[in-house]
Amino acid sequence: MGMRKGPWSAEEDHILISHIQTHGHANWRALPKQAGLLRCGKSCRLRWINYLRPDIKRGKFSEEEQDSILKLHQSLGNKWSTIAARLPGRTDNEVKNFWHTHLKKKVHNANISGYSYTLQLQEAQASDGNGLASPSIVFCDAKLEENIGNHGSCQISEEMEFWYNVFIKSGQK
DNA sequence: AATGTCTTCAACCGCCACCGA
DNA sequence: GTCGGTGGCGGTTGAAGACAT
The missing domain is CATH 1.10.10 (Arc Repressor Mutant, subunit A)
Incomplete structure (x- = not known):
């Protein structure tokens, strides 16, 4: 009262x-x-x-921080405080808000209309000097693959780059 | 310029776990 | 074992600003 x-x-x-x-x-x-x-x-x-708190880090989340959130969320789920604990200066509330306003959409868009796809390192690029390679796309849906093929540079190119940064650079397939 | 719609994020709410009595 | 007090967490809300019409 x-x-x-x-x-x-x-x-x-x-x-x-x-x-x-x-x-x-x-x-x-x-x-x-x-x-x-x-x-x-x-x-x-x-x-x-x-x-x-004096040690709060404000401002935009860096690419590295975004990658960390995605990976940690993938393995931990909505354990915002646990995820935030691994990001110095970030709070659980901030991580949670960022997830809901930015990252959730990206994850959602990655499964466009129920289509699913995965990223794979191309075999031919295994010998890449720095261990990095451009991603290739393996579509789980033939119709989507057909559409992408028909339209050349497609809407998901930005998404592909994003997931490439998240998974491929960290050595995941 | 006015109005409607969308986005962002600080703050609140309810629940649960922990701890000491 | 249980009970009450407290801290912490995740889900949700709503005000304010940004953007579109």
Whole structure:
């Protein structure tokens, strides 16, 4: 009762930061009362962890970070905190949001209208000096293969490049 | 310029696990 | 063993800005 909700003001941020810097955050539930904030402990904790912590890394996710999220999500599922723990400076909330707004679409598009495809390293490129090779496409659906063949550079070329970066460069097939 | 639609992301909610009494 | 308090997690929401018409 009497608790504030919604976006945090700059003043509230300042109060929370200075309180944690001088007293720490041993007890989140007691913290707002001690600091003089009209927020619940959970809200203070979330604000600190997701936004105010000094080691937060903000800004766009790098290609490497995106690759890591995809690979980790593939093996761990929606374990956002576990995934975030492997990305220094990133929070579970940030990773989760990025997944839902960017990566989920890419994964979805990779299975266009129910078509599935896989990437394979071309045998002939096995001798590639740096171990990298351009991806070839093995379509699981003959109709899609036919369509792609008919249209030359197709809509999924960007997707192919993306998955190439994710899987092929990391040595997966 | 006005209005509608879509996208993004900070914040909230409910649930669960853990811990000490 | 159980109970209450607390922290942490994942799913979801909604405000604000971006973009399209």
